[in-house]
Amino acid sequence: MKLIEQAATNTLPKLLARNALTHPRQPGIREKDRGIWKTYNWRDCQTHVQAFALGLAANGFGRGDKLSVLGDNRARLYWAQLASQAMGGMAVPLYQDSIASELVHVLEHADVSVVVAEDQEQVDKVLSVREQLPKLRLIIFEDTLGMSGYRDPMLKSFTEMEGAGCAFQEANPRHYEMELARGRADDVALVAYTSGTTGRSKGALLSHGNLIAVSESFVAVESVERGDNWLCYLPMAWAGDSIFSLSASLVAVATCNCPEGPETVQRDLRELGPNALLGPPRIWENMLTALEVRAADASRLKRTVYTYFRDVAVRRELLKEDARAIPFGTRLAYRIGEFVVYGPVRDQLGLRRARWCLTGGAPLGPDTFRFFRSFGVNLKQVYGATEASVLVAWQIDGEADPNTVGRTPPGTEVRIGDRGEVQVRGPGVFKGYYKQDEATRDTLTADGWLKTGDAGFIDPRGHLAIIDRAKDVGKLADGTPFAPAFIENKLKFSPFIREAVAFGDQQPFVAAMIAIDMSTVGKWAEQRGLPYTSYIDLSSKPDVAMLILGEVRKINSTLPDALSVRRVVLLNKELDADDAEITRTRKVRRGFIAEKYAPVISAFYDAGTQAQLTMDITFEDGRKSKLTSTLLVHDIGPFAGARQEAA
Incomplete structure (x- = not known):
């Protein structure tokens, strides 16, 4: 390991080797499984990354190759990314809730040859589209539950890969050190696909030097201490997670903590009490x-x-x-x-804390x-x-x-x-x-x-x-500057409003489409003995409309007269990334929304009282269905009146 000791820490795997050498017993990463936190110190992390990296090498993975991870935040998925980078490859993390067609776009465009999937569900998604992925050679699964009946030669378990890596090391004892030493700051470490607010997402090439320089700047300015506990729960495909859960944690020698699953994040957050938290x-x-x-x-x-x-x-x-x-x-x-x-x-x-x-x-x-x-x-x-x-x-x-x-x-x-x-x-x-x-x-x-x-x-x-x-900033017809995000954030301050999309550029007034918060509004309805069967049913209730209009009037009282929301439509479904209405990071795709909901926008500004809408609905397995409905347009009234009512 002398070569690793002397190597400059100019790549992420070299930073890992440094941490394993200088702080071997300090916790590097924890993950919660079946209610129990399991801790891996920095030496453990280095051991697993090296074994998996050599397992990749044994299966033909080399410099310039791409490896994707697909699943929730798990230690092995972070190790897989570092392992690919140690061999001179690139990590291409994917959104775990992506439908199959979205996976095809990224995996095919990025020429991914290896996918490391968390569990059977994610493996099945990749297998369903593998005929469209000619470069794909290997699918590795982290969780063995439900996988015993699979006999596809393309499939291997994470444990198998580590075993293959140990065998490869016996025959090639210096391979890992030599490949690690070849890594340069200018090498691409990550292909981070953008959120795609304006169309197809693009793969941004980020080098080790990019990630480390930004992380070092952050650690130098922010109050970060060695051994800090950070909760790693954000989508691994979001570049923000790559910075904090991989790069910055390696630079700062902080401990990443992976919750048991998305549904336990709040409980695990309270139990852990991290020293810092990043959240969108x-x-x-x-x-x-x-x-x-x-x-x-x-x-x-x-x-x-x-x-x-x-x-x-x-x-x-x-x-x-x-x-x-x-x-x-x-x-x-x-x-x-x-x-x-x-x-x-x-x-x-x-x-x-x-x-x-x-x-x-x-x-x-x-x-x-x-x-x-x-x-x-x-x-x-x-x-x-x-x-x-x-x-x-x-x-x-x-x-x-x-x-x-x-x-x-x-x-x-x-x-x-x-x-x-x-x-x-x-x-x-x-x-x-x-x-x-x-x-x-x-x-x-x-x-x-x-x-x-x-x-x-x-x-x-x-x-x-x-x-x-910049492309969304506009003006009302009277010249008043209009930034839709400003209005939308005001509306989303209400606990009853989950999402909002504001319109007004070159128009005489501001209007908004609102998606109710199903949980909050549902509880409100139950307390009042208001029965409902579904989101569509709840959002169409006159009492719910009155509730939301009251919330908008309160918000209007905090807005300038010209920017008060005058007309509102309550959507009969949540905005959904599967339907391409928002990105996986929940950013509104305004161009697509404007086209899909054109009848609603026309009703807003043509003095219409309702809008007929037919749209495609996408299910989690990729199947589509048609939804036809009539959405009512509600008038809020002039701003002065809204202010008086709120008072």
Whole structure:
């Protein structure tokens, strides 16, 4: 292992070798299985990665080859990515909830030769499309449950691969060290497919140097300590998970913790009590919704106490934002609230020990952001892009602001280009899109700056502020600037609204399509003895319409007159990634939505009272069906009236 000791830590597998050498007994990764946390120290991780890497080599995997992982966050899937990189290959993580047709696009486009699947369900998805994947040579499964009856020669278990690796090492004792030493910072480590808000996703080529440079900048600025516990629960295909769960954890020597499954994340989060947490807006919105629902279900006394101290906390946070003096009474009430409400709430959320929490991937509504900060959660915003290795700017302690995303780290530059587009230059900028040279040229300026596609500005303090996607920013017919994400985030602050899509560019007023939150609205209906059978049935209830219209009126009271929402349609289904309405990271695909829901948009602005809609519905197994329905258009009324009603 002398060669590993002397090698520079310029690739992710070399960082793993360093950690195994310098901190062999420190926990590197944990995962929960059947209610029990199993810990692997850094030496264990190195042993498994080396054995699996040599198993890949024994099966012909070499430099330039691609390996995909498909499943929930599991230790072996992270090891498989590192193993492929140790052999000079590239990792191509996939979204675990992708339907078969989506898998085909990525696996075929990326020329993937090996897929490491978590379980039988994921194996079956790959087998169903393998005839369309001529480069695919091997499917490896992590969980053996249900796999004993499979006799396909393409299938091997993870354990088999490690066994093959041990046998390969006996015949080639220095192969791993030699391949590891050949790795360079400029080698591609990850093919990260973009979310695809405007069409087919593209494979961004990120090098080891990209990932490590960004991670080192983050660790140098943020309060990260060796041995910190991080919860690794975000989709492995999201580049943000690759940065935090692989790259940054290796750089910082932090411990990744994989929950038992998506349905146990909240319980495992509370049990673990991590030192830090990264979550996209949907996570924070869901947490807030759950809190508000629990408060509404509590006894009258508990509800009154919660509401009082919540209002105290938000009032204090607003005064802090404005740099105004906080009255003694508010300070005293807040101290009492820390023992009565804020501390217990953080404990329930699993955030009592979190020194910092981050939100990124999409804009988070300022009301939601303020709520968590007011309750003592050190929530801060980050901004980035897959093509910039995720992190471009973030807020440091003491500079959290709901209206900006912070400063860029040393070595990274940001400028504002044509039409207010944010452009980036720095060590995290990618090497290009895989097999898409024209798209690469379109994304980079002539002088090498990355065009992010986001509209923003730099405020007098040097903080970057993001408005919306540049192509989505428009104006109402009267010239009022219109950013749909701003309206949508306001609407989603309501616990009864899960998703919203706002319209208004070149139109006389703002209108919105709203998808109710099935869980929250369902509980509300049950408390009132309102029967329902399905999402379609619940969303069509007149009482539910009145509930949502009331919520919109409340939100209108916080908006400028011109931007108040005047007309609303309640959707009869949730926006679904399987139906291509949103991406796997829950970003709205506006172009597709505008085309699919054209009758609704026409009804909004043609004074219609209803819209006839026929659409395709995609099931989890890829089957499609037609849904024909009539959606009612509800008038909210003029803004002044909405303000009076809210008052």
